[in-house]
Amino acid sequence: MPTPTLAVVNCSQLVTLAGARRPRCGAELRELAIIEDGAMLLSGDTIERVGTRAEIESMVGGGCEVVDAGGRVCLPGFVDAHTHPVFAGTRADEFERRAAGATYQEIAAAGGGIRATVRRTREATEDELVVASRRFREWFLRGGTTTVEAKSGYGLSVDDELKMLRAIGRLNDEGALRYVPTFLGAHDFPEEYRARREEYVALVVEEMLPRVVGEGLAEFCDVFCEARVFTVEESRRILAAARSRGLGLRVHADQLSLSGGALLAAELKTSTADHLEHTDAAGVAALKAADVQPVLLPGSVYALGSSRYPAAREMIGAGLAVVLATDFNPGSSPTPSMTMVLSLASTQMKMTPAEAITAATVNAAYSLGRGRELGSLEATKRADFVIHDCADYRDLAYFFGVEHALETYVGGRLAFSRRGATKTQHGV
């Protein structure tokens, strides 16, 4: 074993999620593989050993830093497998109009919605996008997230899509948070191509994809497959082209209507099918047969004021390895918080806290092709972990609207700490 550089001790529960080394359907409590009074030994950015405090402390030598978790829980960092974290401006104005009664459709018709963000993102420089996104990176880290899948899709031109993906690459290189880049040129039709759909699909396939792949800017390709966005035919063409160029595949499927997205995902055996609010039993069965992971995004259901959550229990019952993610974006899901998503999963979709945490860590890592490196606390994996300020892991889903993370580590390095944040002049 390499020389240990850091030991984490005194964890009320070290929630390892070790065990079967593959994504889980459902996840019973025992699959969290909790070590009580747990501890962990790292060497550099790698986990060397997990065990009880007594086991680990005997291995701590001179020069090994010790972090005392103070009787708190320690979990793998959350892996947020569906986000849109790079954009210019916010849509607080539109949020206000929706609260005052305007529908999403009315706002889109007035030039709002994704199109408003596209206009502002096109106007922004790559530098400006990086700076704006650091605000959200801090939120992710404060929420205990250590990896985000990050989509383009607010550029919708060759140059602007590349600009977004380069910004994502720079954010990843800064090292505080891991970004897995996804090309989403087919997020919407841009204004100038509304009447020329086929030409835009050709632009995505023939110009954007080669550049994106040529410059190594993305690992996945995603398409917004939906009745009035990209049809099943158009989506198939784009995804097939992306696959032929070596990208992994993800699909926005059946969010607003039963539009065939889940069946297309099954046909193409994509890594994930995301949203699935309107997917029926046939769609669920097809996903299972094709081994596609569902990525459920309850934050957007909540924020749009809908009560039509995806059928998580049916999917778990069918044996699907469900993933939970924030869908962080400025329109339909303005939350960066995976603990908020755990709360939504338990209260609105009847997932147990154990199921929700499995979906937010190890299952999510597998959906991004990172299952052997991330998502659980096991020897040889990257040391991405979070000490949360509670003694019981269930508190993360139970107490909502609170940032639970006390310290977030990415690759063995401290990326966020709340210790010492609360100063008072009251002496209490």
Added chain:
Amino acid sequence: MPTPTLAVVNCSQLVTLAGARRPRCGAELRELAIIEDGAMLLSGDTIERVGTRAEIESMVGGGCEVVDAGGRVCLPGFVDAHTHPVFAGTRADEFERRAAGATYQEIAAAGGGIRATVRRTREATEDELVVASRRFREWFLRGGTTTVEAKSGYGLSVDDELKMLRAIGRLNDEGALRYVPTFLGAHDFPEEYRARREEYVALVVEEMLPRVVGEGLAEFCDVFCEARVFTVEESRRILAAARSRGLGLRVHADQLSLSGGALLAAELKTSTADHLEHTDAAGVAALKAADVQPVLLPGSVYALGSSRYPAAREMIGAGLAVVLATDFNPGSSPTPSMTMVLSLASTQMKMTPAEAITAATVNAAYSLGRGRELGSLEATKRADFVIHDCADYRDLAYFFGVEHALETYVGGRLAFSRRGATKTQHGV
């Protein structure tokens, strides 16, 4: 003017909520009375002046500390007018059982629910309750709340109710957060009185109330008026007795069914009627005629997985001065976050951010009899204010699952600060 001791400058928006010095129905945007590039001058615990930066800076002399808000918004601290912040243990176990499909009723029948918290709270000492509640106090302050109404109601015996109220008094005396104490001996029937309802009501009226009032432990009395809890008759008797002893009145009304709570509140002209999920148009009209303020608690609707939110728009339309609160408690609403409640108000109840902020500050202060001291940023009021880490006040309702407060001041003194919290080893 007394010598200024502290100036707050460089607020993108100083959201004063000044203007009409009474609670508002609805609250249009102009009623927030926002000062752009705003600033504020304090002397000790009191606001001396609000204005533009130029106006205020000219008054800053030597010895006056200056806080630079850095182009962020500054609001009055939230006034959370309905909380249960003192209890022993949590109910994470019960939360897990509900996520797995058990109903609230099944859990109550198995000895869970309020009764579980009553057992644990009776076993705890006053010291233990104070210590446990400090965790939640930190959460309130981190969320930008500076005053909480705090109910007893997990003791349900003379000694245990007094113990809870004394704990609330000690927390208030510690000074970091303001507590307004409410006696809620009629929160439920304790186990030992299930078959002797009338005797318990007599205990509340004849023993608890005189002791509570005699020791000066509460400002308000509240009753859980509900079909299988306290009937309208029982509630009327308790509330009338409380009024005769000089307490203000609040009522848990029509939460689980249309049980007559709102009509009783109107009959007695209580300060507030709280919950109101099932109140009908006649109830709304009665509240308006009697000038009772509705206290809406969307956190509990959300956490119970219901979609039956109170009819906020109808109440605002009827001219009622709506209040929003967390209902923080370990069972039905485990959130201390007023910004989470703003999000729920806008996304689930279609209140604009301006209406929601009015309901969470100045309207709430009036409902607690503190309208002349708290809830807005105006000369002569207490200096309870919060610098939030955004430039637009609407972000507080829009981005959810995030703690927005950067610094929280209570009576001119710093009670929470996040500045310097984020340490990274990444240098970014």
